[in-house]
Amino acid sequence: MFQTRLKVCAAAVQAHFDTVLGRLDDLPVVQAMGHATNGGKRLRGFLVMETARLHDIPDATSIWAATAIESLHAYSLVHDDLPCMDDDDLRRGQPTVHKKWDEATAVLAGDALQTLSFELVTDPRAGTGEVRADLAQSLAIASGAQGMVLGQALDIAAETAKTPLTLNQITHLQQGKTGALIAWSAMAGARLAQADTTALRDYSHALGLAFQIADDVLDVEGDAETVGKATGKDADAGKATFVSLLGLDEAKRRANELVESASDALSVYGEDAEVLRQAAQFVVARKS
Template sequence: MFQDRLAQDVAQIQDHFDLVLSTFDDLPVAHAMAHTTQGGKRLRGFLVLESARLHGVDLSRAIWPATGIEALHAYSLVHDDLPCMDDDALRRGKPTIHVKWDEATAVLAGDALQTLAFELCTRPEVGPAEVRADLALTLAQASGAQGMVLGQALDMAAETAGSPLNLEQITRLQAGKTGALFEWSACAGARLAQADPENLRQYARALGLAFQIADDILDIEGDAEKAGKRLQKDTEAGKATFVSLLGLDAAKARAQELVEQACSALDDYGPQAETLKDAARFVIARDS
């Protein structure tokens, strides 16, 4: 059921992306945006749609922030791949934007995707003004210098630090770089319904950390062709990861513990939350 629901949500988000981007001018920046919003696991958008279903929110409302968070995630990848950041030539098995076009187009495409994210979250179709304002405020907090950008800044600082990060420091780094957008996504359904998002917040915090540990494990054990990107970059750079700090077996055990915590956080929702629980199990079982 989970794989079917994920595939359904992925298709709906892609269709919505295609619809939104079809209104843009025929320019390289628009083509670059379309290029980078193709493919991917869409877990963040999936979390928006599934948490919305959990609260009885109609797809016609939830699809906008679901597509919005994927636009914001795409922007972060475009900028992360730039030569001044991680300098990657491959993303999702395709050339990165600065490789296929140029650096200026990559910067502009990332900028446009970031602003598009806020546009999509504040469209009238999303719901009452207070709901749209709440989504925009919390997305700004999750994606900016208190969230994802903070995590990226800490990651960059670690590259030139005199010693590798410890477990507490890398957990804080990843809570921003990866976890903040997962948390926003999982809480979006409750925010759309103007309900308490606390259980979903606890779920997402455990899921986000499990996701990152799984990424670190895949960086060691994964297949670059399946991952669609270069692997073992952190190892080559001598950067601390959950695997380097905990060891491979302990990292796998910690990821499993976090999945169990994530699932427990949803017990109050009963069987309706089973798809979200399956999503938590998926993040540590995936091969890309």
């Protein structure tokens, strides 16, 4: 059920990107935007569309916010991969944008993908004025210097710090770096319906943390070919992670505990939320 719905959402997001990017001039920067938004699990887009469905918002409406969050996620990956940041050559099994084109194109394509995310989320077809303004405002807060960029800045600061981060600091860092966008995605359905976001917020916070712990586990246990990007980088760099701080077994135990919490948070939605519960299980079981 979850796997089917994930595939349907991924295909819908891809089709939407094709339409939107197809309208732009055929320049290297636009080709790079297409490359950067191609593939991936589309977990964030799925969370938008599935939580929207839970609130009786049609796919034709939620696709705008779903494509917006995938565009924002893609921008963050393009810039993260730059030589001055993580310096990665491979992403989703493909050369990164600055390898396939050059750094200037990667900077510009990332910039334009961030802009595109705000263009999509404020499209007149994405909701009423009030809803679109609320979506854009919350997306900006989640992705800026109080959210994702804060997490990235803390990550850079940690690299030059004299002592490794504590568990509390790692948790704070990850709540920004990956948690904030996942939280936004899973709360988008309630926002689109102008409904109470409490249950989805609790779900998304547990989900986001479980996602990051699973990422750290994959960095240790996965091989680059399956994961689609370089692995073992954190250990090589001597970076503190959930695995280095908790050990592999305890990290996995906590991730599973968080999956339980995420599922429990959805009780108010009853059986309708089954796909979202399966999504939480998938997040810790995934191999890439």
